[in-house]
Amino acid sequence: MIGPLNHVGVAVPDIDKAIAFYRDVLGATDITEPKDLPPQGVTYAFVNLPSGQVELIQPYGEKSPIIKFLERNPKGGQHHICFEVDDIREASIKMAERGMRVLNEPRIGAHGTLVVFLHPGDAGGVLIELMESHKEDH
Numbered sequence: 001m002i003g004p005l006n007h008v009g010v011a012v013p014d015i016d017k018a019i020a021f022y023r024d025v026l027g028a029t030d031i032t033e034p035k036d037l038p039p040q041g042v043t044y045a046f047v048n049l050p051s052g053q054v055e056l057i058q059p060y061g062e063k064s065p066i067i068k069f070l071e072r073n074p075k076g077g078q079h080h081i082c083f084e085v086d087d088i089r090e091a092s093i094k095m096a097e098r099g100m101r102v103l104n105e106p107r108i109g110a111h112g113t114l115v116v117f118l119h120p121g122d123a124g125g126v127l128i129e130l131m132e133s134h135k136e137d138h
């Protein structure tokens with residue numbers, strides 16, 4: 001049911017430093033400007049690569065869901081992986097039927113399409129984001 005691997009989410013304490021690392025040390029040439037996404041409590045930037053993206057996320061606001069993660073991983077770390085699906089509502093229902101804890105109602109993610117997260121305790125310790133693919137007709 002899952003489609004392409006869209007991105008790997010990396011939580012960082014300082015997004016400007018993280019961007020400088022990906023640009024100056026790893027040599028990435030296509031990195032987006034940081035943008036705030038208040039409903040999700042993150043500031044994000046994408047490192048665009050031919051095969052997909054790295055999504056850098058820094059906490060935004062005091063209720064950011066990644067604050068605890070950064071308390072446990074002060075230098076930052078790999079936070080989630082994101083797969084595309086055709087239909088997020090159908091995917092959510094299927095995942096719940098298969099015993100997965102779906103952590104939220106579909107909401108708009110950093111790519112402007114609907115996303116849900118699946119509990120890492122049901123997924124081999126990996127926080128999984130499902131993201132509805134961009135549709136041609138939108």
Ligand code: CO
Nearest residue numbers: 009055082129
């Ligand atoms: Co993501």
